[in-house]
Amino acid sequence: MYKRDYYEILNLSRNADGEQIKKSYRKLAMEYHPDRNPGDKEAEEKFKEAAEAYEVLKESQKREIYDRFGHEGLEGRGFTGFKGFEDIFSSFGDIFEDFFGFGNNKGRRSRARQGKSLRYDLEVTLEEAFLGKEDEISFQRLEACHTCNGSGSSPGAEPMVCPTCQGRGQVIRSQGFFQISTACSACHGQGEIISDPCKDCRGGGEIRVEKNINVKIPPGVDTGSQLRLRGEGESGEDGGPPGDLFVVIHVKEHDFFAREEDNLICQIPVSFVQAALGDRIVIPVLGEEGGHELEIPHGTQPSEIIRVPGKGMSSIRGHRRRGDLYVKVNVKIPKKLSQKQRDLLQAFAEAEGVTPSSKRAKVRDFLKKMAQ
Ligand SMILES: [Zn+2]
Ligand SMILES: [Zn+2]
Structure with a gap:
């Protein structure tokens, strides 16, 4: 496959320095970033191409091989470029974070995540389902610890920079000639470690709290109807929004209806x-x-x-x-009759021209006919 020259891809002269290489790559990555060009195949290719060029030129060892032997030189040493976006982001995550404005100055990766949604099953009578009602429900949910604001560190204490990754949240692993960066296992990619855990949440940053909420049940709900209470689920992580609370209605069986x-x-x-x-x-x-x-x-x-x-x-x-x-x-049909009722029904039957005994005789005649 024909490959363009890495310097040409990044619009650089062959003696560009590290700072120029980074600047140029950032500019292209911004322009062709998949978030800005959804579904655009050409932008996707340009984005990958720039990432590959940057991957090589930013490292003096690889750059030297490329300068001397070109693409073949790198391929001969097992360099295959990136498989996809995942690969690019996990390698250059820090670059994207600082130019897209998330992440923080400790170099730790942003992990903002929405909190979990919760389900609450609520039983109502048919009358309540008919009229609608307001009900207070109580349930438990995880919330950011109020004592430490979810940080997990004792108030006043600062979390410690992770000694394993020096706060990067990523560790570099060598694989043959190349190096791969993965999330640090000591700090789970957070870049910091809690040295003095908060007493209330034992460092977890979350506490289980009992919550009471007023729920308005509209008239006409049926079993399986769901009411969604936005933001009443568990709190998000690292600034992510809270989850929702889903109240699932069960209408009790009614004696009459x-x-x-x-x-x-x-x-x-x-x-x-x-x-x-x-x-x-x-x-x-x-x-x-x-x-x-x-x-x-x-x-x-x-x-x-x-x-x-x-x-x-x-x-x-x-x-x-x-x-x-x-x-x-x-x-x-009554099972018991008084003598008076019996007499009246007898009279009714006679008026209709049918008496129970004559009816029985008719059936007998009918069966006799059938047998002939
Ligand atoms: Zn706490
Ligand atoms: Zn670490």
Whole structure:
């Protein structure tokens, strides 16, 4: 593969000094940085090319080999350039940090990270889900320690510069001819070590605290509805934003109403006489103290369903009207009859022209016919 001259890539003369090389590389890296050129393949190539040129020219040993033997000279000694962005950033991380304005003067790498989000499961009754409610919930979360402001060091004590990496957060490891820098394991890349840990958090910088928060549950929530409370999760690390708190709703089963999205379903027992003659009965309805008067039309059949519009569940989408209520009529046949009821039913049967015994005789005739 054809490779451009490293000096040409960085727009330098062959006798440029270290400072000029760095300055020139910074300028190009800024211009072609992937954050500024998302999805731009050409910028990506230029960025990688500049990184490779800089990697070689900044080190006198590699530069000398390149000056004398060119690209082949380096390849012959195992130099392959960078595999990708990851590689470039882990090698020149410090350069990017100071010109993109993050990181700090101790040379430690920025680790700003968003705090963890938390989940809280909240059980509500169907009535509460219908009306909505305000509830105080209490939960535990990790927060930056108030005593040391999350630093982990005893107040007044300064963290110690890590002796292993001298505060760089990175250590250089030799691999054959080349050197690779990796995060320092003694300080986990932080560049500093806590010498006098804070008593309250034992140096961790975080404490577990009990938190009480008011939660507004809107009308119409259902099992699985989630309320997101921004910033109420655990605190972020190194200046990162806090996580969120997700309140997950569970609606308890109701003795009388079942729910299907915004509709409610219930069953009411009705005597066979009420079903036959029709009646007006009062049934419970959510949000109405006195209940609702329901008309059972005469001739209502067992398991018939009567729809009551607008008496179902409130809708979580506030602009939508309430759902409907579906009343399933459960016609009850009496198991015990008084003598008077028996006589009346007997008379009713005769009026209908059907007596239980004559019906039995009809069945007998029918079966006889079938057998012939
Ligand atoms: Zn502390
Ligand atoms: Zn270290």
